[in-house]
Amino acid sequence: MIVRIMGEGQVRLDDSHFPKLNELDDELMTEVEQNDHEGFRRTLAALLEAVRSMGTPLPDDSLEPSELILPAPDATIEDVRAMLSEEGLIPLEPPARS
Template sequence: MIVRIMGEGQVRLDDGHLPALNRLDDELLAELDSGDAAGFRRTLAALLDAVRTMGTPLPDEALEPSELILPAPDASIDEVRAMLTDDGLIPD
């Protein structure tokens, strides 16, 4: 799967990592629902760090279609809410 982190680029990520990412996504959704801004910021950073760590960066000149688009590290709560689907940021 190709994942784009807005403002950073793309990484190739094995589908086997989705369960771990879904746990972070669920935590992020709970923090959004409760209005926990500090938790939201911490979990968004953890989610993006996990994608960077588990994935393999694609060269900047590669233009692969992204199957998943994640917000930039400095995205606001409102920007992330606008990106959410029924499954959150990461599909189940």
């Protein structure tokens, strides 16, 4: 799966990492709902770091479509709230590939 972190670029991420990412996504969603700015900041940083460390960066000139878009590290709670779906930022299951 190709994941874009806004303002940074793309990484290729194996679907096997979804359970860990979903744990962090659930925490982030709760913090957004509770307006917990401190927890939100900490968990967003942990989520983005997990994607960076588990993924393989794509070259800057790569034009592959992103299957998942995550907020920039400096995103606000309001920015992330606007991006959330019922499942959070990360779907419960990896997108099906055609």
